[in-house]
Every structure is written in structure tokens, then in C-alpha cells.
Amino acid sequence: MKFNFFEKIITPKSPGSLSEKEQERAFVPEEQNDLSVNLPEASYVPSREEEALLSAEKISLRKTIEGGTYDPVFFQFENGESGIFKSWGWQKERAAYLASRLLGLDVVPPTVIREVEAEEGSLQKFIPDASGVAETSLSLEGLSESQQEDLMRIWLLDLVIGNIDRHDGNLLVKGDNVYAIDHGESFYKSGFYNAEEIKDTWNSWELCGSVKFRFFDKKISQPVIQKFTRFNSSPGSKNLLQGMLEDLLGKDPAASCMARLERIGAALGKEGMLSAKIKKAKF
Amino acid sequence: MPYVEIYKLKNDGSQEVAATCRLSGQSVVCEGEGALISRLSGEGIKDYEHSEEHKTLFLSDGIVFLKNLKHAFRSGYLMASDIKND
Numbered sequence: 413m414k415f416n417f418f419e420k421i422i423t424p425k426s427p428g429s430l431s432e433k434e435q436e437r438a439f440v441p442e443e444q445n446d447l448s449v450n451l452p453e454a455s456y457v458p459s460r461e462e463e464a465l466l467s468a469e470k471i472s473l474r475k476t477i478e479g480g481t482y483d484p485v486f487f488q489f490e491n492g493e494s495g496i497f498k499s500w501g502w503q504k505e506r507a508a509y510l511a512s513r514l515l516g517l518d519v520v521p522p523t524v525i526r527e528v529e530a531e532e533g534s535l536q537k538f539i540p541d542a543s544g545v546a547e548t549s550l551s552l553e554g555l556s557e558s559q560q561e562d563l564m565r566i567w568l569l570d571l572v573i574g575n576i577d578r579h580d581g582n583l584l585v586k587g588d589n590v591y592a593i594d595h596g597e598s599f600y601k602s603g604f605y606n607a608e609e610i611k612d613t614w615n616s617w618e619l620c621g622s623v624k625f626r627f628f629d630k631k632i633s634q635p636v637i638q639k640f641t642r643f644n645s646s647p648g649s650k651n652l653l654q655g656m657l658e659d660l661l662g663k664d665p666a667a668s669c670m671a672r673l674e675r676i677g678a679a680l681g682k683e684g685m686l687s688a689k690i691k692k693a694k695f
Numbered sequence: 696m697p698y699v700e701i702y703k704l705k706n707d708g709s710q711e712v713a714a715t716c717r718l719s720g721q722s723v724v725c726e727g728e729g730a731l732i733s734r735l736s737g738e739g740i741k742d743y744e745h746s747e748e749h750k751t752l753f754l755s756d757g758i759v760f761l762k763n764l765k766h767a768f769r770s771g772y773l774m775a776s777d778i779k780n781d
Contacts, residue, residue, distance in 0.1 A: 475708035479700075479774025481765055486708035494708075496771040540706045544773040547703070547713065549730045579741065580734055582770045594770040624738075 454648035456656065459513070461522035465535050468493040471528075486538070487528060494538040501596040502534035503660040508595035509536075510660075511573050511669070514653045516639040517565040519592045539584055539591055546580035552625060561633060562590035563625040568636065570621035571686070572673050573598040578622040599657075599665040628688040637680045644677035699764045700776045701731065713773065716754075716761060723754040723761060740767040 458466065468489035475486045477496070488494040498505060502525060509523035523536040555563065563583075569592060570578050577597035584591040643649050650670065657666035679686050698717040702710035714727030716735070725732045735754070742750040742759070743766035752760045761778050768775035 473708055477702075477704060477708075477771050477774055478710060479702050479765060479776045480769030480771070482769070484771045486704065486771070488708065498771075538706075542772065544703075544731075544770070546734050546768075546773060547728055547731045549733070577741070579767065580738070581740075581768050581773055584772060593772065596769075 454652045456510075456652060458524070459522060461537055462524050464491065464493050465495055465522060465524045465537060466526055467491065468495075474529075485528075487535070494540075495535040496538055497528050497533050497535050499531050499533035502532070504595050504598050505534040505536060507657055507660045508569070508573055508575075508592070508598055510653065510656050512569050512592070514649060515569070515572070515643055515673075517569050517636070519562055519566045519569060519590070520595075521591055521593065536593070539586055542584040542586040542591065544581060545583040545585055545590070548585060550585060556588050558588040559585070559590050561636075563622070564627050564630075564632065565636060566590065566592045567621045567625060567627050568632070568640075568676065568686075570598075571676060573669055574600050574620055574672065576600070576620055578620075580624075583622070599661050599669060628686055628690075631685050632680055637684060640673075640677040641681045644674060644681075696781050697758060697761055697778045698781065699761050699778055701727070701764065701768055702774045702776070704772045704774070710774070716764060718758060718761060721755075721757045723757055725754065740764065743767070 468487075468491050470490040471487055472490050473486070473488035473494075477484045477486055482498070482500040485497045486494070487497055505523050506525050509520045512518060512520040521537045521539055523534050525532065526535055527533075528535060550559070566578070566583070569575070573595065575595060575598040577594075578592070582592070582594035584593055650673075654666050654670050657669055660666075675690070676686065679690055696718050698715055700712050701714040701716070703713040704710055712727065714725050714731050714735070716723050716725040725735050739751040739753040740760065740763055742752050743763050744759075752763055754760060758778075764775035765777060
């Protein structure tokens, strides 16, 4: 029997009761009730932001975004939504969003898969008035508490999804919030590598996540530790994420991601931090 | 002379030039938004075309730096052009 996992843990709120942060970011799930954590199956319920992106029909503005290594497109729709559409690497964009949302990290802008102008790809909600971190003088010392929390969550997400290309060019900052974008270099098949296997270092821990904003041997916030612990103790959650990742990326990348997630969750649960020693983990 | 433009995406989907990086002799000179230029100058970018070497490229790497800018800036919000010529 399918249990609609997220209906239990996501209670619709009226827009007026959401903080500005919640309204702009992926909807933050309510606390889980204990009944849900042991169920083997769960089904995914899109957030309101995802529904808005999926249902946006009439295009009011279309602009190809020049530059880079492919041609994303900026769309504005008559329902007020705007987003960036990618017809290349879109599976990884959606997968990164799902990992971010289902883990409760909520650092990737809402991203759906859909057709636009008869082409299939990912449509990611546009964050207006955001700056790339590369355009700012943001440094570890100058971060607000909220920004530091977001960067920590992004770093953890990058370790889970094996993102080997996080830098200031794919971090957005808007006010007190930091967002993670561009996950085209994530979800490789391998797990961790020890020193002997470091030849293929694209997949080593050293290269996952931002070089500048990393949090080895630093206390991770309690809410984040609880999210990982709760997720890893829920067969329904794990099966759901793994199934969705397999559909997008195939079995091996999904399995590697789940194995990293398990390892990170165990370390956080035990020590409250990730030691740099985890870089030598092998599985 | 070869040069690359870095574009910033605006709320209406249009792009404006945030920085221009130009080959000057063997090195690169960048002009534009202060913080972006400082980051490029001080921190460099990854060498995507020789990824197995895990190098960081700086302005002094000249044309190789210019070639890799489009890999570093491809998120949509900040995008680097292909190499152009005056």
C-alpha cells in the first residue's frame, strides 16, 4: 500500500503564514510524525513551487542565455513564474534538487522536469535580484549565521551527490540566503577513494564541494544532524530518493549517492561533525 | 586581440557585461565589476580542459585562462562567452 509520505509531513500553509524565506525557497516540511518513518514505501508530492513551474503554460518572454558551454533559456510565463531551462544535463539538476529537498537541506531552487516548446529538460525557478558569490566579496569571516548555515548545507549536499565542481560561479546569494545552482558535475558512479585509488581523483572527497567554504572537523548544526538521522532511519524516505535517482541517473550513480548519504549520516549521528578522515573511507 | 566577456543575467532575462577579460601579451587583464575582478585575479579558476591535473588557472596563464572561463561561468546567472577577437 502506498503511503503518501509527504502529505503527512507537509501540511499546506496559507501563503500569509510563510516567512519570506520559506515562500522563496522550497517548502520546508513539517516535523515527521513517528508513523511515517518505518513505512517501506512513500510517494513524492511536488511542492507548490514545483506545481507552479509544471503548470506554467503561456510563455510571455523567452531569451536564450548567451555564453557558457551550452544554451540555457530564460522563460517568463503568464502565471508569473520565471525559470531557467536546460535541455542538457537536466537529469542531474533535477536529482540535485530532489536530494536537497528530501534531505530537508533546501538549498537548491525548485527544479522540475518538463517540456517547454516541445523540448524536454529541467526548469529551475529563477531567483531574482540574486548575485553570484563571485560578484561579491563574501568570505568565510564575513558570513551571517544564516549564510554560514546555508553554505554548510550546500557543502553537505555536495558531498552526498559527489559534486566536484562547486565554486563561487555556481553559488547565488540574496540577502541572508545562499543557493546552490549548476550541478552538471555531480553524481558520478564512484564513492570515496582512499589514497591508493586517488588517481581518478575527480571522485575523491578532496574535490567535492567548495574548496573555500568547507566544514570538515566543524560542528554541524543540530537541525541538520537530525535531518540526516531521520532520513537514514526511514526506509520509505531512502527508497523514495533512491528510486527517483535511479530513474534519472541509473542504478550505479544512485547507489553511490545513497552509500555516501549513509556514511555521512552515520558520522554526523556519532560525532556531530565530519572528520577529514572520512576522505579515506572506502566502500 | 582575444577577449572573453562575462555576462550577468538580469531579472528580465537580458544580460549585461559584468567583466571583460582580454589577452595582453602572455597574460590576461580583466576589467569590470570590482569584486568579480578581484575574485578572478586572486582565486583563479579551475582548468576544466585538463581536469585530471586539478590545476588552478590565473591571469598569468593567458589564453588557457580565457579558454576555461566559459566552463567556470555557465550557470545561467553568470555566463562567459567563447573567445572573441577584436
